[in-house]
Amino acid sequence: MGRLLIILGLMVVIALVLRWRRPAWYWMSFGATFAGLRTLVRYRSVMDACGLTVPPARWQLTLARLTNRPIPGPRSPRILRLRPTRTGLVLRIKLRAGQDAFDVSASTDRLRHSFGMYGVSSRELRAGVVEIAMTGYDVLKRVQMPARAERSAVRVPVAMREDGGVHYRDYRRVPHALTLGATESGKSVYQRNLITELAPQDVALVGIDCKQGVEQAPMARRFTALADDPDTAHDLLAALVRHMQDVYELIRAHQRISADIPDAEIAADIWDLPEDIRPVPLVVIVDEVAELALYANRDEEKRRDRIITSVVRLAQLGRAAGVYLEICGQRFGSELGKGITMLRAQLTGRTAHRVNDETSANMAFGDIAPDAVLAAVQIATETPGVAVAADMAGGWSRIRAPHTTLRQAVNACNRHAHRTPDVPALADFRPVVPHLAPVPAPAVEKTPTAA
Ligand SMILES: Nc1ncnc2c1ncn2[C@@H]1O[C@H](COP(=O)(O)OP(=O)(O)O)[C@@H](O)[C@H]1O
Ligand SMILES: [Mg+2]
Numbered sequence: 275m276g277r278l279l280i281i282l283g284l285m286v287v288i289a290l291v292l293r294w295r296r297p298a299w300y301w302m303s304f305g306a307t308f309a310g311l312r313t314l315v316r317y318r319s320v321m322d323a324c325g326l327t328v329p330p331a332r333w334q335l336t337l338a339r340l341t342n343r344p345i346p347g348p349r350s351p352r353i354l355r356l357r358p359t360r361t362g363l364v365l366r367i368k369l370r371a372g373q374d375a376f377d378v379s380a381s382t383d384r385l386r387h388s389f390g391m392y393g394v395s396s397r398e399l400r401a402g403v404v405e406i407a408m409t410g411y412d413v414l415k416r417v418q419m420p421a422r423a424e425r426s427a428v429r430v431p432v433a434m435r436e437d438g439g440v441h442y443r444d445y446r447r448v449p450h451a452l453t454l455g456a457t458e459s460g461k462s463v464y465q466r467n468l469i470t471e472l473a474p475q476d477v478a479l480v481g482i483d484c485k486q487g488v489e490q491a492p493m494a495r496r497f498t499a500l501a502d503d504p505d506t507a508h509d510l511l512a513a514l515v516r517h518m519q520d521v522y523e524l525i526r527a528h529q530r531i532s533a534d535i536p537d538a539e540i541a542a543d544i545w546d547l548p549e550d551i552r553p554v555p556l557v558v559i560v561d562e563v564a565e566l567a568l569y570a571n572r573d574e575e576k577r578r579d580r581i582i583t584s585v586v587r588l589a590q591l592g593r594a595a596g597v598y599l600e601i602c603g604q605r606f607g608s609e610l611g612k613g614i615t616m617l618r619a620q621l622t623g624r625t626a627h628r629v630n631d632e633t634s635a636n637m638a639f640g641d642i643a644p645d646a647v648l649a650a651v652q653i654a655t656e657t658p659g660v661a662v663a664a665d666m667a668g669g670w671s672r673i674r675a676p677h678t679t680l681r682q683a684v685n686a687c688n689r690h691a692h693r694t695p696d697v698p699a700l701a702d703f704r705p706v707v708p709h710l711a712p713v714p715a716p717a718v719e720k721t722p723t724a725a
Contacts, residue, residue, distance in 0.1 A: 297411035298361070298418055305410050306358035313356065313389050313408075320388040321350035326383045327617035328370040332697050340367065351378075354403065360420060361438030362391065362409035369402050376575065380405050395437045409438045409502035414660055414674040430471035432464070433663070433673040437448060441663055441673045443468060446545070446556065448623040450509060451594040453602045453661075454638045455627025460659035460675070461602045462489050462629070465559060467678040469493055478697050480514065480558045481705075482507045484565035491705070492680060494689035494692055498556075507566060508577050510517055511584035514558065517699035518588065521553050521595035533699035535623075542683060554695045563603035567610040582613040589620035593714040607637045625673075626650040627661040639664055648669040 290299035321327050327348035334346050349366040358364075369375070375398040386394040391408040399405050409470070413434055418439065423431035428445040435441045443451070455461045466489070472479060478498040481490035487502030494500055501507040521544060528547055544552050567582060569575045588597055601621060608615050618637070626638040626646075635650040643664040649672065650662045659677065664670040 276712050298413075298416070303613060305375055306363070309363055309389070309391065309408075309410055310356060310358055313365065314353075316389065317353065318350050322348060324384045324388065324454075326350060326373070326377060326381060328372050329460060331371075333391040341647060351404075359438060361411070361413045362393075362407065365406040365408065366399070367404055367406065369404060374510065375404050376563045378406065382406075393436060399630065407437045407439075409436070414439050414657070417659075417674050417676040419676055425471070425475065426481055427475045427477055430468070430475065432468050432471060433661070435663075435674040438674040439671075441671070443623070445469075445557070445598045450589050450599040450621045451601070451623030451625065452618065452621040452635060452638065453600070453625045453627070454604065454606055455602075455661065456630050456634070459627035459629070459653075460625055460661065462561065463659055463678060464625070464661070464675045465489070465561060465600070466493075466680065466683040467675045469496070469559065470678050470686040471684045473686045474693070476554060476693065476695070478554050478695045478700075480510070480700065480703075482558065482566070483559075483561040484511065485562055489561050490559070492684050493687040494705035495691035495707050497705050498694055498697050499700040500705035501703060504566060504574075504577065504581070506703065508581050508584075510700070511581055511588070513699050513703065514556070515584050515587055517556070518592060518595040518597050520699060521597075522591075524551070525594070544596040544670065553596060554697065555598065556697065557600060559599050559600045559602075560585075561602050563601050563606065564610060566705060567614060577677065578611070579613070582611070582617065586613055586620070589617055597649060605634050605637060607633070623663075625661050625663045628655065628658070639670070644668045675711045 289300065289304045293305070297305075299343065320418055321370045327350045329348055331347040331349075337343075338345050349370055351369050351373065354368050356365050358361060367378075369378075371662055375396070378396045382394040382396055385406065386392075386408070389408065392411050392413075393409040394406060395408045396404055409529060414436060417434045418496055419431055423440050425431065431440045433441040453461055453464060455506040469479065469490075473496050479496055481487075481492040481493075481497050481500045483500070483502055484507060485502075487494075487500065490500060491502060499510055499513075501510040525542070525544065525547065528551070544555070547553075566585070567577045567578060585599070588598055592598065599621065606614065619641075622644060624638045626635055627650075629635045629638075629650055629699065632647060632651055635647040638650065639646040639662070646662050646664050649670065653660050653662070653672075657674070660672060660674045662670055663673045
């Protein structure tokens, strides 16, 4: 008996310590079971209290009256499935007649408090079926990406979503993206993490970093081309436009549309080409875009106009040629001069880290998801790396990239340096590789404990 008590006490202490220091481990060892039981036990009363029930059906009332039984109580949505995940619980429910998915999404905050979960969101799966995703702890506090997230050449996981899901950068669905944020808000870390994820894939990386390459030069071994000042950037962008035109010629040459070619085999972008002749997809990563758009004198102004024209052309036509843009900056509005708003309209993916004012947030979301603007302004200074990512459907979610240090990124790039493809049109811009021997980096990087 005494021994049992000691073991029980020890378990409680372990659970409490885990919960305090390692919420993710706590969730997987104890939390999920407790929360699952709690949810099932409280389910009916919570649904009733949140106004998510409907009165009993007529036949039930009639039956009760005929058989002289007590009148049945209100009915709550039927539970189809309750599934624990790495970060929370997923509850799938079948709505009763007369309920709609909006009733549930309007009650998510009430459900959060009633079930004692950290975050609750809901979405409709199909008519009558709603999935409620709950997280058990603050998953953005210390980001740990699931090891088994799917990866492919043009779809890589880049951040954790607030609801415990993985945020992907999918170049075929969202070819070009814009990432905004004040200084020290986590833009470079986000980019670094993206480069780390792209390094093992079959893509060519092209970097434009006019801060003399401080961010990208250390990772140069995995870069097919790198520009670290506006003059080189100008030439590099012109070369990229030429490359794009070459790719289009290749696609044209391959099309040779005639009546007996099946529809599905007509090529209109590089992914329709047979694998042996398909050009490698190119991801162009621009850090601090304002450096490309500002000028101090007449000559620079001409250069600037040509640079922006090239970028706009890449954004307009690059997708089918497999040229994808990833643009980072502190602000991206009309004050950067002509062509900028036109360019912005082409950048479908929008991510905003912490911004200092509403105008900056508007530059990211004003035209696609107005309510994301407020969420971007509210990001706290103490949590660098937290960002708001919008998708094209007008939905948005808070995300945070794992804290990838420059050393980890450099190691990943060096490890995969042999994958760096040669793109003939960009041969002049091959970076001069600094000698940086890989050193073993700890598997789990220590993140600053953010509130
Ligand atoms: N995802 C993140 N998780 C934890 N800390 C982060 C994250 N992103 C950024 N930071 C912290 O914020 C600091 C500034 O980030 P950085 O990417 O250099 O900002 P920016 O490029 O926007 O000026 C980094 O040194 C890092 O310590
Ligand atoms: Mg930066």
